[in-house]
Amino acid sequence: MSDTKFDVVGIGNAIVDVLAHAEDAFLEEHGLAKGAMTIIDAETAEKIYGLMGSGVEVSGGSAANTIAGIASLGGAGAFIGKVCKDQLGDVFTHDIRAVGVSFETKADENGVPTARCLICVTPDAERTMQTFLGACVDLGPEDVDDQVVGASKVLYLEGYLWDPPRAKEAFIKAAKIAAEAGRQVALSLSDPFCVDRHREEFLDLVNNHVNILFANEDEIKSLYQVDDFDAALQYVRGHCDIAALTRSSQGSVVVAGEEVHVIDAEKIDKVVDTTGAGDSYAAGFLYGLTQGRELATCGHIGGILAAEIISHYGARAENDLKAVLAEKLK
């Protein structure tokens, strides 16, 4: 295996989040599926944005959040994703580079704007997401840099990538490069509805291409179409090297063949906004893994990062993650 330059390279939708507080009645009135991520077109995005309250714009995107988290911890991260050459594209590019991530994917100049995710945060801290994919639909295999993927210990993919039409071709190319270079491939299932949309493909991926799987309880149950967490756990056990399954306030379960760890959630004072919880868990876990930590420690680091992110508004860290980790992991 040749030398690596990056710990993790992520491929995902490059998205700017628009966060606003909303009441449950607002979601019901406008038929928004609470807790889920729904793909919407430009017209619907404009309509929903017009109905939403005053917002805050923050760089987001599931895999991008994860890579940003890894870089904030001191890991070497790279990201592949498509923005447009517009103001929100500049914001996305600035923010991910500002935490030290290598991000060199060519921006679109065809006028299709940078993707945005309209996020309604209800008083229970749950987030409901409506995504306008914008420039993300232009991501294709030509955007996958062989050098970068070949030089990364882990290739990390978000399940949401199966929504835009050509991104899966980018994934196939990247997975091939990673396999040839002897790297590991990690996948996050992203969202139970996303699993519904792409179940057969995800099952094939998990069985044949993925070494490390991230899923929350709803997603893994959706993948195997079972009602019981333990049943899903038994299914996934033999199908990929490592599965890290998150369970909100019940912590996480990490399974790797015979090895199983049940890790308690970190205690926090108040959950403010769950946006980015899963992304941050994956960041902490992969940072630990690429630093050669034991699986239980990787799960613990994931839990620490998830707790940090849900204690404030927005999906990326406000605090010094290195300091948070040093404090919590001692």
Next chain:
Amino acid sequence: MSDTKFDVVGIGNAIVDVLAHAEDAFLEEHGLAKGAMTIIDAETAEKIYGLMGSGVEVSGGSAANTIAGIASLGGAGAFIGKVCKDQLGDVFTHDIRAVGVSFETKADENGVPTARCLICVTPDAERTMQTFLGACVDLGPEDVDDQVVGASKVLYLEGYLWDPPRAKEAFIKAAKIAAEAGRQVALSLSDPFCVDRHREEFLDLVNNHVNILFANEDEIKSLYQVDDFDAALQYVRGHCDIAALTRSSQGSVVVAGEEVHVIDAEKIDKVVDTTGAGDSYAAGFLYGLTQGRELATCGHIGGILAAEIISHYGARAENDLKAVLAEKLK
């Protein structure tokens, strides 16, 4: 006096804030004047943004923040300011309308982008602002709607308006309309360096056109070029009907001829970010005033709103201001 449609109409720079955490060493290294607002050109904006950490975008602008605060409290507010027809212009327009403010100024389509203010928030919660005025420089008297200004109880202006070249013409037109309709004119001095830049004009305004003056301690001392708060207080006393002078943790002093109120600051657990403190004080004060409250109560409401805004990151309210006020004012 004819009927009014609005409690307060504000004229100001329409700005989107870009907030990022920074250390004091960062300000020193790049020669940024701590605590001040500095006007920068597009090239400098790009350079400083490139150096700043990952940020958050939130609608801002001093007078715009004040009018948004008044509307959030249930007051009827209107705003006049210039954005470009671009993504950040859409964000600004969406956010101010979302809280119920009437905002109908025609957006530029000439490609000069919407203004942004690069705000470095240091660990002591102080904010240091670098403003690229962008489309704001195109605000002129043609943007002042006679109907709106004539139908507002108070015309509110930010001192920062003296920085772009033609905005003062807009002010002169608006002040004339307000005077003819028998309305009150309020001014915020904005920033001690802004006072330095425009002292003679501000003195003339305060002496001859302004009924209600907002200033913090540094600004009022700068206006009269004195080192002592009480000396400044005595100067301003006879020059406008009402002066509301804010003193950070020392609360505020409201003076109106013989009437003087010294109002303690609200107690808060932790100051997170002082961005928007003065704007929020003015919002609370003017809301009280246009609701016919006594001056001491107006100052108290101002203090409550300022305390609310400095308890979180960003210059506009995250919480339900009506509920905050109902809780604190009982």
